Amino acid sequence: MKSSSNSDWMKGSLDLMVLSVLAGGSKYGYLLQQELQQASGGLVELQAGTMYPLLHRLESEEWIRSRWDETTGRRRKWYELTDAGRNRLTQQAREWQSYADCIRALLARVIDPVPRPA
Amino acid sequence: MTEPDFEELLRVVTQRLRLKEKERRELLDELRDHYEARKDALLAEGLSPEDAVRIALSDFGDAVELSGNFNQVTRLQHRRLLMRITTGTTIAAAALLLAVAAFLPQSHNAPLTAIVQAQTTPPVAAKSADASDPGTDGNAEVERRLERLIEVRLENVPLQDAVKYVGATVEVDILVSKSVIDNGWIPDEDVVLKLEYREIPARAVLELLLEERDLSFTIRDGVVRIVGAGQSNELAVYPVQDLALRVDAQHQDGGVAALRDRAPKQGNLRGGSAGTMAGSGMAGASGMAGAPGMGTGSAPGASLAGTANPLPLSTHSLAELITQTVASETWSTNGGSGTIMEYNGLLVVNQQPKVQAQIRKLLQMLRAAKAVELQKLQGGPSSA
Structure with missing residues (x-):
């Protein structure tokens, strides 16, 4: 990842990021990496050395599945969400949203401590 | 490119x-x-x-x-497959141990374990008064838990993890001793390629995992400690006067008297007389001819054939019997670290706990076989 200041937060949500990119359709590793980078406005730069082990873990947990495609002349491994993975993504996205709302509300007071005019 | x-x-x-x-x-x-x-x-x-x-x-x-x-992923994958506690009878454990024994490197040692296991219920109860250690409750509990049957499906799992999960499955603490780590004996890269059993005592899994790496384990203060094979040696003293006495020293014993009375009545002059001739300078002949005679109808001792004959043993031949039949490659005479000495009717043995356990069981079997034999002989003349 590019930024070190927020890398800890990102580590905790990498699964979710990868699953959400795969929710848009099946991808091979390189494509996934590029789409994640674009979707995050260049903020999330997931290294191959981190991404492939992560993909293999998600696959072993059966949130995603893979298949090999050899039609292009280059052997390429594609990943896609399983039903279980889609359910997990939906559930975690909800949890994440409510958590983020909570944090946002708390932090708003720090960033903007002055009471708004009535 | x-x-x-x-x-x-x-x-x-x-x-x-x-x-x-x-x-x-x-x-x-x-x-x-x-x-x-x-x-x-x-x-x-x-x-x-x-x-x-x-x-x-x-x-x-x-x-x-x-x-x-990637290794972390592999570990996670196998953590899920690892083990599941199952329950089973001691007999089932013994049968499985027999199967496992076939895969152990020391094939001449393994069958003994299996046979002993099959005849000792429950296995932990075999820890008799012979044991020299204080036998704290904690250690006994750990031994009992290690006899639990577990399911094992290990593939490409680091040894350290495999050991850890055996411990977690049967709820015992396993400590890798510092000397083992210092020697790099359990590096992360040491991977268990494949180990699969549907039901196997946790103890046997540990032995399988550790033995081929020249490691062993010992139980102390309620904790399983993984140590180098030679380091786990412990000292035990076995009083064996009761097994070691020669027949002629037991003339006052009713059972032996019965043997002397009964032997000729068997109508097998050679075999019968041999049984009573241990004290008459024909130890070699008695050893050979006596065994089949004693073996008849003596089911518990049948598997050990001649060794089940408790009567003509001296402490010396008992030591010999032990070093030849129990984990023979672990004795100093064969390049191992174990030693055995006879002292005034006592056997002093310095060996790995596993081998000590086998010795205890062997002695138990010998005593059981002797008791059966004496009982039979005592009842013999009256029924004849």
């Missing part, structure tokens, strides 16, 4: 991961595909080939980091 540096990275990574051939090939294909795609994209952006290679390569980190990341 991929660059030598990248190929070297792949070589190191796949070597460290110890994958199956198919897994290895797929991982190589996948990582190469990424590398090529990234490099092509960088070249298309106008970077020099050198820069493209350098950046594409840096995307993977170093070999240690990359294989470490």
Whole structure:
């Protein structure tokens, strides 16, 4: 990842990021990496050395599945969400949203401590 | 074409991961595909080939980091498959142990364990008064838990994890002693390639995992400690006067008197007389001819044939019997670390706990066989 200041937060949500990119359709590793980078406005730069082990873990947990495609002349491994993975993504996205709302509300007071005019 | 540096990275990574051939090939294909795609994209952006290679390569980190990341995945995968406690009878344990024994490197040692196991219920109860250690409740409990049957499906699991999960499954604490770690005996890369049993005592799994690596375990203060094979030796003193006395020293004993009375009545002059001639300078003959005679109808001792004859043994031949039948390669005479000495009707044994347990069981069996034999002989004359 590019930024070190927020890398800890990102580590905790990498699964979710990868699953959400795969929710848009099946991808091979390189494509996934590029789409994640674009979707995050260049903020999330997931290294191959981190991404492939992560993909293999998600696959072993059966949130995603893979298949090999050899039609292009280059052997390429594609990943896609399983039903279980889609359910997990939906559930975690909800949890994440409510958590983020909570944090946002708390932090708003720090960033903007002055009471708004009535 | 991929660059030598990248190929070297792949070589190191796949070597460290110890994958199956198919897994290895797929991982190589996948990582190469990424590398090529990234490099092509960088070249298309106008970077020099050198820069493209350098950046594409840096995307993977170093070999240690990359294989470490993959190893974590493998561990997680196998953690789920690892083990499940099942319950079973001692008989089932014995049958399985027999099956396992066939795979143990010391094949001449294993059957004894299996036979002993089959005849001792429950196995932990075999820890008799012979044991020299204080036998704290904690240790006994750990021993009992290690006899639990577990299901094992290990594949490409680091040894350390495999050991840890045996402990977690049967709820015992397993400590790897510092000397073992210092010697690098359980490095992360030491992987258990394959171990699969539907039901097996946890103790047997530990033994299987550790033995081939020259490791052993000992139970102390309620904790299983993994130590180097020679380090686990403990000292035990076995009073064996009751087994060691020669027949002629037992003339006052009713059972032996019965034997003397009964032997000729068997109508087998050679075999019958041999049984009573242990004290008459024909020890060799008595040993050979006596055994089959004693063996008839003596089921518990049948599996040990001649060794079940408790009568003509001296402590010396008992020591010999033990070193030849119990874990023979572990004795100092065969290059191992175990020693056995006879002292005034006592056997002083310095050996691994596992071997000590086998000795205890063997002595128990000998006593059981003797008791059966004496009982039979005592009842013999009256029924004849």
